[in-house]
Amino acid sequence: MDHIGIDLLSTFVPQLGLGVFIWYLLQGLSRQVDALKSVVNAQKDTIEVMGRRIEETEKIGGIYKTLLADLPGELDSYNLIVIRRSLLPQKMRLFCNCKAKRLQQSKRQRTQSVKSKK
Numbered sequence: 001m002d003h004i005g006i007d008l009l010s011t012f013v014p015q016l017g018l019g020v021f022i023w024y025l026l027q028g029l030s031r032q033v034d035a036l037k038s039v040v041n042a043q044k045d046t047i048e049v050m051g052r053r054i055e056e057t058e059k060i061g062g063i064y065k066t067l068l069a070d071l072p073g074e075l076d077s078y079n080l081i082v083i084r085r086s087l088l089p090q091k092m093r094l095f096c097n098c099k100a101k102r103l104q105q106s107k108r109q110r111t112q113s114v115k116s117k118k
Helices: 002-117
Strands: none
Touching: none
């Protein structure tokens, strides 16, 4: 019976060692798979964030593009306003001169009509 126990023990111990080795191997592989899953999830989150940043950058780029496209028209409008404001004193002087001339003419006409009535 001793001989059967030793044979049984001699076959059981290597198989047990092999089983423990395979169990530890599977545990290690499971940990590696979990670590890779976390890396994949982190990369997925990073890609989503980068996608949002790209969308925001494209929106800002569109705003700048529109701003630059509208800039020449806005500059022309600004130049017209500046020109109109710089011409305003001249127009006022012309208006005042014309009004003064009309007043002088009307005074002359009144004085002539008063003189002619006498």
